[in-house]
Amino acid sequence: MTASQWVSAPMSDLVDSPLISQDAQSRFVNENLRRIFLQIYRIVGNVADAQDLTQEAFIKALSRQEQLKDEKKAAHWLSRIATNTALDFLRRNSRVSFCEMEFAPERHSESPEEILLRSEHQDYLQKGLDTLSPRERAALVLRDVEDLPAEEVARQLSCSKATVRSHIANGRIKFRKYATRNAR
Amino acid sequence: MIQLKVPASHIPQTQLALYSRGDLGFWHRKVVERHLNHCEECAGAAVEFIQLQESLRRSSDRMPAALEGSAWQTLASEMSANIRLGLSAGECVSFAGKPSRVAFVSRPRLSLALAGLTVLAVLIAMEHPALHRAPVPVPVQAQAESPTLEASGDETMVTSGDRGLSVPAPAGSNVIRTVSAHGAVRSRYVDDTGVTIVNVYAE
Numbered sequence: 001m002t003a004s005q006w007v008s009a010p011m012s013d014l015v016d017s018p019l020i021s022q023d024a025q026s027r028f029v030n031e032n033l034r035r036i037f038l039q040i041y042r043i044v045g046n047v048a049d050a051q052d053l054t055q056e057a058f059i060k061a062l063s064r065q066e067q068l069k070d071e072k073k074a075a076h077w078l079s080r081i082a083t084n085t086a087l088d089f090l091r092r093n094s095r096v097s098f099c100e101m102e103f104a105p106e107r108h109s110e111s112p113e114e115i116l117l118r119s120e121h122q123d124y125l126q127k128g129l130d131t132l133s134p135r136e137r138a139a140l141v142l143r144d145v146e147d148l149p150a151e152e153v154a155r156q157l158s159c160s161k162a163t164v165r166s167h168i169a170n171g172r173i174k175f176r177k178y179a180t181r182n183a184r
Numbered sequence: 185m186i187q188l189k190v191p192a193s194h195i196p197q198t199q200l201a202l203y204s205r206g207d208l209g210f211w212h213r214k215v216v217e218r219h220l221n222h223c224e225e226c227a228g229a230a231v232e233f234i235q236l237q238e239s240l241r242r243s244s245d246r247m248p249a250a251l252e253g254s255a256w257q258t259l260a261s262e263m264s265a266n267i268r269l270g271l272s273a274g275e276c277v278s279f280a281g282k283p284s285r286v287a288f289v290s291r292p293r294l295s296l297a298l299a300g301l302t303v304l305a306v307l308i309a310m311e312h313p314a315l316h317r318a319p320v321p322v323p324v325q326a327q328a329e330s331p332t333l334e335a336s337g338d339e340t341m342v343t344s345g346d347r348g349l350s351v352p353a354p355a356g357s358n359v360i361r362t363v364s365a366h367g368a369v370r371s372r373y374v375d376d377t378g379v380t381i382v383n384v385y386a387e
Contacts, residue, residue, distance in 0.1 A: 060266055
């Protein structure tokens with residue numbers, strides 16, 4: 001599910017009540033956890049950091065819920081917090097690490113060959129994203145994966161639309177170069 | 185008659201990259217579309233850009249291979265529990281971090297009043313030597329209490345003076361608590377997200 005398809009129903013419970021219930025928080029977390037984790041994972045490129053940053057993003061969002069003025073924008077608001085959390089992390093660490101393979105894949109509906117192919121394809125795409133700069137990667141993930149309009153991507157990255165278009169274009173060009181070099 | 189065929193220059197990669205997902209303005213888009221109608225090379229590049237975006241989008245909802253199947257459920261449970269714990273700790277910190285009226289409002293006034301009284305007492309003592317030996321009241325500051333660890337009902341609490349940290353367990357869950365001689369309480373319970381273990385230390 002992408003941010004643009006997200007339904008903001010659970011957030012209304014959070015906004016209406018100043019003392020939010022644990023149930024409403026849990027619902028909000030459960031319904032957005034996967035999307036936010038994947039979004040952060042695409043930006044930072046490894047599971048362990050994505051886990052920490054996802055937790056951080058949710059704690060930030062739920063602690064600052066009073067900042068949310070319009071509940072219809074809850075999905076983008078949470079996305080923005082997640083993106084900024086991931087970008088801050090990359091800025092602090094100035095590094096990008098690759099996928100980990102510490103757990104054995106478990107999926108019984110696919111043959112081992114299919115699992116291997118799919119996992120290789122995922123790894124291939126993630127490595128392609130890793131060739132971009134953090135801001136190019138974030139712009140590409142938000143525009144091409146999350147399907148957000150360029151204006152919203154610019155807002156999330158706190159830059160002008162012209163800058164974000166340049167990040168998106170550069171990201172796509174680098175990604176295409178990577179795909180051409182590693183043609184499968 | 186000789187016809188001179190002047191090849192149109194190719195569209196820059198940047199424009200093709202933006203065109204491939206409708207990120208170009210109206211006029212630029214029209215120019216690119218006209219060019220693509222008669223330039224196979226640029227048309228091929230535009231198709232490649234589109235295919236790569238589709239490939240990325242298709243993979244958007246897929247978990248990394250390391251998190252297939254139950255591994256994601258385990259990780260999600262762990263993250264949910266950590267988020268709950270983080271929020272509980274955050275509430276406590278923000279409560280403890282709020283400036284108390286006693287600490288930041290009353291105390292300076294109290295100190296000022298005590299200083300005034302002391303000056304007054306000294307002046308009176310100088311005027312009346314018989315009062316020289318009169319004891320001057322010295323403010324006594326309360327000693328900070330050492331932290332106390334307490335586990336009761338559905339929560340584990342660590343308190344120090346008027347500050348406290350409480351880590352609640354879900355109501356009705358079967359909480360197993362272990363107390364260590366080093367000043368730690370370990371709570372273990374099972375809820376709908378899995379097994380949660382909370383360690384609270386008093387230092």
